Amino acid sequence: MTTQDDSGSTLSSIALGEAPVLERLIEMNLDSLASSGLDEKTYFMVRLAALVAMDAAPVSYVMNLGLASEAGMTLEEAQGVLIAISPVVGSARVASAAGKMLRGFGMAIAAEQAAMEDQA
Numbered sequence: 001m002t003t004q005d006d007s008g009s010t011l012s013s014i015a016l017g018e019a020p021v022l023e024r025l026i027e028m029n030l031d032s033l034a035s036s037g038l039d040e041k042t043y044f045m046v047r048l049a050a051l052v053a054m055d056a057a058p059v060s061y062v063m064n065l066g067l068a069s070e071a072g073m074t075l076e077e078a079q080g081v082l083i084a085i086s087p088v089v090g091s092a093r094v095a096s097a098a099g100k101m102l103r104g105f106g107m108a109i110a111a112e113q114a115a116m117e118d119q120a
Contacts, residue, residue: 026063041077044068048081052097053089058104065101 033043047064065078086094 022059022063026067030067040071041068041073044071044073045077045081048078049085052082052085052093055093055096056100058100058107061097061101062104062108065105 033040036043038046044064044067048068051060051064065073068078082094082098
C-alpha cells in the first residue's frame with residue numbers, strides 16, 4: 001500500500017467515523033482548548049499556524065479545520081492566518097499547506113460521497 005493509499009484510507013475512516021485513534025486525538029485537543037484560555041476561533045487560528053509551521057499531514061488539516069469551522073472560523077480568517085505567517089514560515093511552506101488542505105478535504109469529500117453511494 002502506498003503512502004497516498006494510507007492517507008486515503010485514514011481520511012475515509014475519519015469521514016465514516018471509524019477512526020478511534022484520531023477521535024482520541026481530537027478529544028485531547030479539545031482538552032487543550034479548555035486549558036488554553038483562548039476563545040475557540042483564536043485557538044484554531046493558532047493551531048492552523050502551528051500546523052503550517054510543522055508541515056503537517058493532510059489529515060491534520062482535515063481534523064483541525066473541520067473543528068475550526070464548527071467553532072465559526074471562516075475561510076477568510078484561515079486565509080488571513082496563512083497571509084500573516086507567510087513572512088515567518090516562508091511562501092513555500094504556506095503553498096505546501098494550502099495544497100495539503102485541498103488534498104485532505106478532497107479525499108474526505110470523496111470518501112463521504114462513496115459512503116453515501118454505498119448506503120443508497
